[in-house]
Amino acid sequence: MxxxxxxxxxxxxxxxxxxxxxxxxxxxxxxxxxxxxxxxxxxxxxxxxxxxxxxxxxxxxxxxxxxxxxxxxxxxxxxxxxxxxxxxxxxxxxxxxxxxxxxxxxxxxxxxxxxxxxxxxxxxxxxxxxxxxxxxxxxxxxxxxxxxxxxxxxxxxxxxxxxxxxxxxxxxxxxxxxxxxxxxxxxxxxxxxxxxxxxxxxxxxxxxxxxxxxxxxxxxxxxxxxxxxxxxxxxxxRNEHTQIHTIYDFLNDLLSADPNHSHETKILGRMKEIWRYLGTGLDESGELGQKIIRCESISEYQKIVDRHFASITAGR
Ligand SMILES: Cc1cc2nc3c(=O)[nH]c(=O)nc-3n(C[C@H](O)[C@H](O)[C@H](O)COP(=O)(O)O)c2cc1C
Structure with a gap:
């Protein structure tokens, strides 16, 4: 075979x-x-x-x-x-x-x-x-x-x-x-x-x-x-090993990686677009994604994300 x-x-x-x-x-x-x-x-x-x-x-x-x-x-x-x-x-x-x-x-x-x-x-x-x-x-x-x-x-x-x-x-x-x-x-x-x-x-x-x-x-x-x-x-x-903290690091990197120094609204817009899908993957109730989609500033966004991943780490 x-x-x-x-x-x-x-x-x-x-x-x-x-x-x-x-x-x-x-x-x-x-x-x-x-x-x-x-x-x-x-x-x-x-x-x-x-x-x-x-x-x-x-x-x-x-x-x-x-x-x-x-x-x-x-x-x-x-x-x-x-x-x-x-x-x-x-x-x-x-x-x-x-x-x-x-x-x-x-x-x-x-x-x-x-x-x-x-x-x-x-x-x-x-x-x-x-x-x-x-x-x-x-x-x-x-x-x-x-x-x-x-x-x-x-x-x-x-x-x-x-x-x-x-x-x-x-x-x-x-x-x-x-x-x-x-x-x-x-x-x-x-x-x-x-x-x-x-x-x-x-x-x-x-x-x-x-x-x-x-x-x-x-x-x-x-x-x-x-x-x-x-x-x-x-x-x-590919049957490769995965780690949850990588998602957090990825999200933080993506938030700060912007060679075009885009406006806050644009950066937040991209993160929200990702969270439309990622939200349901991380939390089936959809509440987490909804919170992110409603947030109005990057600092508000970051607080929600930090809290979510801290709670996962604490729960282990
Ligand atoms: C937000 C969004 C944007 C898309 N943009 C394109 C695109 O630019 N070109 C394209 O060929 N397909 C585009 N698609 C279709 C996807 O490439 C893909 O064919 C479709 O989502 C089905 O695959 P999936 O079930 O793995 O997502 C888009 C789909 C979505 C949801």
Whole structure:
């Protein structure tokens, strides 16, 4: 029997997994095999300015060998412009977002809003793929309203040299509600000739073991909200030792790590976004998270966090 080497990817969570989060996370909890950066919208005009792509610049602690930049949009020229810049910066692939479910995005035929439009996708791929100097991967859902969109697209995707197809088996209409459709994932997996990455609701080592057992040919797994809820999840999936105090140190580091000297409201905003998930992971009643979401200053925030972790240490 061969032992499968599993590769773990950090999912892009816009507003959470920015470059500051990624650097501080990896310092405390270990490295991902790959990281998909939150999306960057296509740019009009003919120049990419640093502020468009600040979050993925290699100076901002980004490792171009493991970080994959992602673009959202349906404009081939804008996509090529950004991809050329990524290639110049040393990135080895670029990802196209066909999964975003936000109505403001899907209404403009972007993200999962493109999935019912096979001809538009095909034309976009014809206009971009031959001109790209780094290869393309796609992150997608099962469809926009129907679970059948992706299945219908896969024979066409098979005609293009994609590095991988990342599938989150929900529809766009589902947003993040309901359950992932594993059976439909399986159908798409078998129809695709590309390497497939599984993404969606991996929240524990047990649930990962189930998925890995069910899909023995998959060895790439992307984790998002489950990781923010349980910051030790990456270690747990790798069977590595975990320690509760690391979470406290991580939170303190994240609070003080801000190369852009952001305003207190922005820093607090990022911490609250993390606590939306982490709160339920640390305290099932949800009270702790609620307290944090209501707090109005960093000092108030810090007091709540200090008290919480002191009580855990005292209770041991
Ligand atoms: C707050 C938030 C922001 C997200 N931002 C992105 C994004 O920028 N690009 C993308 O492809 N997916 C984005 N996603 C989707 C996630 O990458 C992932 O596909 C989804 O959360 C399912 O995986 P999970 O169950 O492991 O979280 C976002 C999801 C959330 C909740």
């Amino acid at each position: 061969t032992t499968q080497k599993h590769n773990f990817y950090l999912a892009p969570l816009r507003g959470v997994t920015d470059s500051v989060f990624r650097a501080v996370y990896e310092k405390h909890f270990g490295q991902f095999d790959y990281i998909l950066a939150p999306f960057i919208p296509t740019i009009r005009g003919n120049r990419v300015k640093d502020y468009h792509i600040r979050d993925i610049l290699p100076d901002n602690c980004n490792d171009p060998k493991r970080l994959i930049p992602q673009i959202i949009g349906n404009d081939a020229d804008g996509f090529l412009l950004l991809s050329r810049k990524f290639a110049d910066l040393g990135f080895s692939s670029v990802n196209w977002n066909l999964g975003c479910p936000a109505p403001l995005i899907t209404r403009k035929k972007r993200g999962s809003g493109l999935l019912p439009h096979k001809e538009t996708i095909e034309k976009f791929l014809d206009d971009t793929v031959p001109k790209l100097s780094i290869p393309l991967s796609i992150k997608t859902r099962l469809g926009l309203d129907s679970k059948d969109d992706l299945e219908a697209l896969i024979p066409m995707f098979n005609n293009y040299p994609l590095t991988e197809l990342i599938i989150h088996p929900r529809t766009g209409a589902q947003l993040y509600e309901g359950t992932v459709d594993i059976d439909k994932f399986e159908i798409c997996l078998h129809k695709s000739t590309h390497t497939v990455v599984y993404n969606g609701d991996i929240v524990s080592a047990d649930n990962f073991k189930y998925l890995a057992g069910r899909f023995p040919n998959v060895n790439r797994w992307m984790i998002g909200r489950g990781l923010i809820r349980n910051l030790n999840l990456l270690k747990e999936l």
